[in-house]
Amino acid sequence: MRQLLLLLACAALGCPAAPAPKRAVLYPITSAPPARRLEVVSKDDQHAITVSSGVAFGVSVSDSCDPLSPPALEIADPNVLREHRLGRHGAKREFVLVAVRAGKTRVTIRAECTTQTYEVTVVPQ
Amino acid sequence: MRRLPAAFVPFAAVVALGCGGAGGRPDASSMAVMPARPQCGALSLACVGQKLDAPIALGSTLELDVRYQIAGSSGPPTTLETADPSVLVLDGSHLRAVGAGLSAVLFLGPDKTVIDFLHLWVEPATELRILRYSSAGTLLGRVQSSVKLLVHDELLVSVEPFAKGQPLIGNFKLETTVAGNSVAIVPDSVSGFHRVVARSPGPSQVKLAALGLSTEWTIEVQP
Incomplete structure (x- = not known):
């Protein structure tokens, strides 16, 4: 009986919208030099970066969290991939990633409301 | 690729090459710091290296002279x-x-944040070429393997590396060997240049070696 009343109430008033999924993604803001690779995949089922060693690239992080809380990046193996902040006023969501040598590692976005991990493959030159 | 808005572009930088060694592209005054171009930095922030127009020769060195133009x-x-x-x-x-x-080269500010970066290529040289310049530093062209001079003639030359026809940049130690007494080869006050002075009639054979390569130059001085 209670479920029937809830159903009728939903039908009359409209059901509450499902909360928006919390997400964080990064996307490149620079490209690789000629003959070198840089691919960033941000799909629901795949988050991956493939980059040639020796390449540096800028990334910007976008998330659905508090816009006043800038995200942080965490690198699992800094011997493979290094991270720097961008020295620019107001660039709190932009970073520079440096592919140091061939190997695999992970980069994790730590946003205020969620985290997202990218599998990183640094391919040899 | 997303370009950053112009409001995020408060400065530009210039990088020039320093040529401290005896071989390589000379550091003439006309080739010093070049004006910035807004699109040549990787972050669209800075122009780094209009003179960085070629790969660096494997085994050589390069000095970067970093200069900025930052509003305020x-x-x-x-x-x-x-x-x-x-x-x-x-x-x-x-x-x-x-x-x-x-390899990328990053320019880091005092707080270790990245101001900008660029990518530099390194390539092994396959050939040394002798290039002639005017006294004002203007490139005149490639010197032939056999030349004739008159006594008291002078040539201003540099020895520069190439890879499959492409010029390379960088500074390196140049070994010069002269067989014969008709010419003298002395380093010029501008690094990278050498003055070839014809002193007396007769033949000379010049051997120039650098970066694991060598080239020979036959000079005949006529009276």
Whole structure:
């Protein structure tokens, strides 16, 4: 009986919208030099970066969290991939990633409301 | 690729090459710091290196002279960092090209944040060429393998590396051997240039060696 009343109430008033999924993604803001690779995949089922060693690239992080809380990046193996902040006023969501040598590692976005991990493959030159 | 809005572009930088060694492209005054171009920095922030127009010769060194144009500020203290130390090694303010390939070079501000970066290629040289310049430093052309001079003639030349026809940049030690007494070869006051002076009639054979390569030059001085 209670479920029937809830159903009728939903039908009359409209059901509450499902909360928006919390997400964080990064996307490149620079490209690789000629003959070198840089691919960033941000799909629901795949988050991956493939980059040639020796390449540096800028990334910007976008998330659905508090816009006043800038995200942080965490690198699992800094011997493979290094991270720097961008020295620019107001660039709190932009970073520079440096592919140091061939190997695999992970980069994790730590946003205020969620985290997202990218599998990183640094391919040899 | 997303371009950053113009409001995020408060400065530009210029990088010039320093030519401290005896071989390589000369550092003539007309080739000093070049004006900035807004699109040549990787972050669309800075123009770094209009003179960085070619790969660096493997085994050579390169000095980067970093200069900025920042609205409301002088250039910040900057340190360099290379991405791949198997390609480029930082030695003070000099980059040493230790392996063929590519490496990013990062320009870091005082708080270790990245101001900008660029990618440099390293390529092994396959050929040394002798190039002649005017006294004002203008490139006149490639010197032939056999030349004739008159006594008291002078040529201003440089020895520059090429890879499969493409010029390379970088400084390196140049070994000069002269067989014969008709010419003298002396380094010019501008690094990278050499003055060839015809002293007396007769033949001379000049051997120039650098970067594991060598080239020979036959000079006949006529009375």
